Amino acid sequence: MKIIKSASLETIEAHSVIVEATFTKGLPSFTIVGLISTSIQESKDRVKSALLTNDFKFPPLKITVNLAPSEIKKKGSHFDLAIALQICFYDNKSSLFDDFYIFGELGLDxxxxxxxxxxxxxxxxxxxKNIKKVLVCDQTAVKISKIPGLEIHVVNTLSEAIEFFSSKENKNFFKNSSLDYKFLKHKEEKYYYKQEYDLDFLDVIGQDMAKYAALISAAGNHNLLMEGSPGCGKSMIAKRIKYIMPPMNLEEILEKAKLMALDFKDVDFSPTRSFRSPHNSSTKSSIFGGGSQNAKIGEIALSNNGILFFDELPHFSKSILEALREPLEDNKILISRVNTKVEYETKFTFISAMNPCPCGNLLSSIKECRCSDLEIQRYKNRLSEPFLDRIDMFVTMNDNLSDNKNIVSSKELHENVIEVFYKQIKRGQKNLNGKLNDKDIKKYCILDTESQEILDKAxxxxxxxxxxxxxVLKVARTIADLNDNEKIEKSDLLKSLNFRKR
Structure with a gap:
C-alpha cells in the first residue's frame, strides 16, 4: 500500500499525517476516514471535480482514504492534493512519494x-526536523522558501503534479531565498533590522522622561506603565516603540510570520516586531486563548517577541489583569481544555497607559479634577500590588506641551537600541535584560561597591x-549598557530606582 505524507495543525504545533487508500471491489463509492473535519469531508467533491476536469477516469471501485493516526483530529483543505494523488496512482505499486510532504488545496479545475x-x-x-522535501504550489513556495534546510518542489496544477511523479527525475526546484534587510552578525547568527519609521518620535512634543523610558524599554524588553492626563502622548509613544525595537534573528522572524498566518493575515517577513493592542472590552479568551473544545491562541500568543499594548489599563477586567501575572513572570502560559492542552511562549514587552483618575485631570495643570478621593482610590485599586510588581518601569507624564527642547528621532533611538542589543548578545545572553532569569541576573547584573550600598538602603x-x-537590577543593567558602563554604577542604579513605583 502506498503512503503519502502530509500534516495537520493542532493549535500551534504540527503533527505528521499519513494519507493511505484502499481500492476494493464493490459498489463505487468514495469515503474519507480518520477523525476528519468538515473541510476534509468537502475535499471529496473538490478532488472528484479536479480529477474529472483533467481527463482522469475515476476507478469504478470502493475507495477508502484514511488519514492516520486516527486519534488526532485533522482539519484543513490542504489535504486535497495528497488525496487526489493517492487516487491517480492507485494502480502503481512503486514508492513514488518517499520523503515528500505534499500540501495544497485543489480548485474545481x-x-x-x-x-x-x-x-x-x-x-x-x-x-x-521531520521534513526534507516538500511539494507545494508557487504561492506557498515563496513563503516557505525562507525556512532553511528545505528542498522545495513546485507544481501549480493537478496535471503537473501527476507528471512530476510520473517522470523518472523530479524537477521543478524552488530556490530558497534569504532576507534582504540590514543585519548584525555574531557567531554566524544574523540579526535583521529595518530602518523605516512610519511613526516617528519627532512627532512627540516634550515628555523627555517618557521618551527615555521608551528607549530603555525597547533596548532591554522591559515592561512599561505610563500615567498621565488625556492627550499628553501616552498612546503616541507606545505606538512608536515598535519601530525602535531590537533586531530579530531568522527564527523570530519565521515565528512572527507563523503567528500572522494563524491570525489569517498576509505573511510578512520584515524584522519589525508585532504590535497587538486589544480593546479594554476584550474577553479573557480573546486575550489568553481558549475555546470550548480546541484551545486557540489569543492576543498574548500573537504578541510573542513583540509588544502587547493595553491602553486605559484600569478599564480591563480584574480577571484579565490578574491572569496576566503568569505570562509576565514566566514568559509562557498553559491553556488547558478537555480535549487539548497547549503551552506557548509569551516573551512580549508589555506596554500600558492609564489616566491618573477616572476623569483624567488629576495631574493636569489647566483642568480641574472632578473626582472624589474615594473615586480615585477605587480607580487605583483596580490594579493589584502583585500585578504592579511585575511592571519594570513607571513614568508619570505631564501635560506641558511647550517644553520641546530635546527633540529626538526614532532613527537616533533605534541606533542606540541596536548598540545596546549587540552588547547583550556579545556578553552571551540568550535573553535581553528584561527577560533574564535569577541565575543570569547574578551573572550579568554586577554592581560596584557604592551601588550595592545604595541598593541595600533602597x-x-x-x-x-x-x-x-x-x-531594578535588570533596568539598571540596560541603563548601564546605554551609558557604556561594564558594571552597574551609582548613576545607573539611581535612574533605575527612579522608575520604580513608590
Whole structure:
C-alpha cells in the first residue's frame, strides 16, 4: 500500500499525517476516514471535480482514504492534493512519494492553491526536523522558501503534479531565498533590522522622561506603565516603540510570520516586531486563548517577541489583569481544555497607559479634577500590588506641551537600541535584560561597591520585594549598557530606582 505524507495543525504545533487508500471491489463509492473535519469531508467533491476536469477516469471501485493516526483530529483543505494523488496512482505499486510532504488545496479545475495553515505546518515540521522535501504550489513556495534546510518542489496544477511523479527525475526546484534587510552578525547568527519609521518620535512634543523610558524599554524588553492626563502622548509613544525595537534573528522572524498566518493575515517577513493592542472590552479568551473544545491562541500568543499594548489599563477586567501575572513572570502560559492542552511562549514587552483618575485631570495643570478621593482610590485599586510588581518601569507624564527642547528621532533611538542589543548578545545572553532569569541576573547584573550600598538602603526605605529588586537590577543593567558602563554604577542604579513605583 502506498503512503503519502502530509500534516495537520493542532493549535500551534504540527503533527505528521499519513494519507493511505484502499481500492476494493464493490459498489463505487468514495469515503474519507480518520477523525476528519468538515473541510476534509468537502475535499471529496473538490478532488472528484479536479480529477474529472483533467481527463482522469475515476476507478469504478470502493475507495477508502484514511488519514492516520486516527486519534488526532485533522482539519484543513490542504489535504486535497495528497488525496487526489493517492487516487491517480492507485494502480502503481512503486514508492513514488518517499520523503515528500505534499500540501495544497485543489480548485474545481485542478489548480493548486495556498492555504493559511501550510506555512505554520511546514515551519513546525522543520523545527521538529521531520521534513526534507516538500511539494507545494508557487504561492506557498515563496513563503516557505525562507525556512532553511528545505528542498522545495513546485507544481501549480493537478496535471503537473501527476507528471512530476510520473517522470523518472523530479524537477521543478524552488530556490530558497534569504532576507534582504540590514543585519548584525555574531557567531554566524544574523540579526535583521529595518530602518523605516512610519511613526516617528519627532512627532512627540516634550515628555523627555517618557521618551527615555521608551528607549530603555525597547533596548532591554522591559515592561512599561505610563500615567498621565488625556492627550499628553501616552498612546503616541507606545505606538512608536515598535519601530525602535531590537533586531530579530531568522527564527523570530519565521515565528512572527507563523503567528500572522494563524491570525489569517498576509505573511510578512520584515524584522519589525508585532504590535497587538486589544480593546479594554476584550474577553479573557480573546486575550489568553481558549475555546470550548480546541484551545486557540489569543492576543498574548500573537504578541510573542513583540509588544502587547493595553491602553486605559484600569478599564480591563480584574480577571484579565490578574491572569496576566503568569505570562509576565514566566514568559509562557498553559491553556488547558478537555480535549487539548497547549503551552506557548509569551516573551512580549508589555506596554500600558492609564489616566491618573477616572476623569483624567488629576495631574493636569489647566483642568480641574472632578473626582472624589474615594473615586480615585477605587480607580487605583483596580490594579493589584502583585500585578504592579511585575511592571519594570513607571513614568508619570505631564501635560506641558511647550517644553520641546530635546527633540529626538526614532532613527537616533533605534541606533542606540541596536548598540545596546549587540552588547547583550556579545556578553552571551540568550535573553535581553528584561527577560533574564535569577541565575543570569547574578551573572550579568554586577554592581560596584557604592551601588550595592545604595541598593541595600533602597530595599529598606522602599520595602522592595525580591521581584522588585530583580526588576531594578535588570533596568539598571540596560541603563548601564546605554551609558557604556561594564558594571552597574551609582548613576545607573539611581535612574533605575527612579522608575520604580513608590
Amino acid at each position: 485542478g489548480k493548486i492553491k495556498d492555504t493559511n495553515s501550510i506555512f505554520p505546518i511546514v515551519l513546525s515540521l522543520s523545527k521538529q 530595599i529598606i526605605n522602599y520595602q522592595l520585594s525580591y521581584r522588585s529588586i530583580n526588576k
